[in-house]
Amino acid sequence: MTESWTVLKVLRWTTDYLAGKGISSPRLDAELLIGSALTKDRVGLYLCYDQPLEPAELTQIRRLVARRANREPLQYILGHTEFWSLPFKVVPGVLIPRADTEILVEEVERLLEQSLPAADDLILDVGTGSGAIAIAIAHTFKQRWPTMQVDAIDVSDEALTLARHNAEQNQVAGQIRFHQCDMAQLNQIDAAKPYRMIVSNPPYITTAEMTELMPEVLDHEPHLALEAGDDGLQCYRLLCAQALSALQPSGWLVVEVGATQAEEVQTMMEQAGLEQTFQRQDYSGIARVVGGRSPVAAPKL
Numbered sequence: 498m499t500e501s502w503t504v505l506k507v508l509r510w511t512t513d514y515l516a517g518k519g520i521s522s523p524r525l526d527a528e529l530l531i532g533s534a535l536t537k538d539r540v541g542l543y544l545c546y547d548q549p550l551e552p553a554e555l556t557q558i559r560r561l562v563a564r565r566a567n568r569e570p571l572q573y574i575l576g577h578t579e580f581w582s583l584p585f586k587v588v589p590g591v592l593i594p595r596a597d598t599e600i601l602v603e604e605v606e607r608l609l610e611q612s613l614p615a616a617d618d619l620i621l622d623v624g625t626g627s628g629a630i631a632i633a634i635a636h637t638f639k640q641r642w643p644t645m646q647v648d649a650i651d652v653s654d655e656a657l658t659l660a661r662h663n664a665e666q667n668q669v670a671g672q673i674r675f676h677q678c679d680m681a682q683l684n685q686i687d688a689a690k691p692y693r694m695i696v697s698n699p700p701y702i703t704t705a706e707m708t709e710l711m712p713e714v715l716d717h718e719p720h721l722a723l724e725a726g727d728d729g730l731q732c733y734r735l736l737c738a739q740a741l742s743a744l745q746p747s748g749w750l751v752v753e754v755g756a757t758q759a760e761e762v763q764t765m766m767e768q769a770g771l772e773q774t775f776q777r778q779d780y781s782g783i784a785r786v787v788g789g790r791s792p793v794a795a796p797k798l
């Protein structure tokens with residue numbers, strides 16, 4: 498390329514190229530990719546539209562654009578995202594936290610606000626992935642509940658390594674203990690007492706639905722984080738089966754569910770003996786969160 502390849506010219510070319518590859522927000526993605534290659538934010542990029550690009554800069558832009566054209570998620574290419582207004586590192590092999598999951602954190606916050614936990618109460622995040630939920634909760638309650646302890650489990654080593662990094666980056670490493678553990682065996686977590694709350698955004702996509710996912714998800718995100726058997730409900734079965742033994746009296750189980758799963762998961766919770774079950778809709782009116790509470794302890798005679 499010659500000096501005629503200015504930032505603006507590359508931006509226009511990249512936008513058209515990504516649009517041709519079926520990317521739904523080609524201009525924004527082009528800006529973020531070029532900005533990343535040039536270590537500039539979007540405003541910084543606008544301010545240097547006429548700047549000619551060096552060959553090394555063009556090479557780096559080409560590399561990033563080729564990855565996006567291959568439908569790799571933008572967040573994996575940039576290496577970071579935001580969740581609950583906090584910065585998160587993301588790496589291929591670990592699910593990218595979704596804005597939808599903030600509804601689950603809002604619900605956790607609402608329930609904990611109703612009666613702030615006792616000093617030694619514990620929270621459990623099942624399938625922590627990047628650590629998004631555990632870190633958002635710890636960050637929100639760190640000041641008001643300085644002794645708070647969140648246990649965060651995942652079967653994936655890669656996820657736990659990333660989650661530990663994100664906890665440090667967000668200054669909540671002291672509030673979270675990470676364990677490698679299968680959600681089928683919550684009794685193997687070395688917890689001092691039953692949990693005040695168990696929260697989870699588990700895998701919930703059915704085997705049939707997997708084939709319909711966007712290439713960004715199907716070809717690049719870990720299937721371990723997504724797929725949950727023929728009916729997508731296998732993780733909820735595991736969590737409901739263990740809820741009464743893992744929760745303290747009046748403790749909450751709160752989970753994110755797929756778009757059509759709320760009724761079945763609520764029924765499952767009721768059949769498992771949970772009370773005060775509820776659903777919470779997201780901002781598009783889809784029931785996204787289901788919760789239930791373990792019964793209060795029988796009074797001692």
Ligand SMILES: C[S@@+](CC[C@H](N)C(=O)[O-])C[C@H]1O[C@@H](n2cnc3c(N)ncnc32)[C@H](O)[C@@H]1O
Pocket residue numbers: 592593594595598623624625626627628629630650651652653656678679680681698699700701721722723
């Ligand atoms: C949908 S992702 C959620 C990640 C993160 N909590 C979030 O909301 O962004 C589900 C997570 O559960 C983990 N997982 C899958 N099967 C598991 C199992 N049997 N036991 C524990 N974790 C599991 C996956 O590795 C993945 O990190």
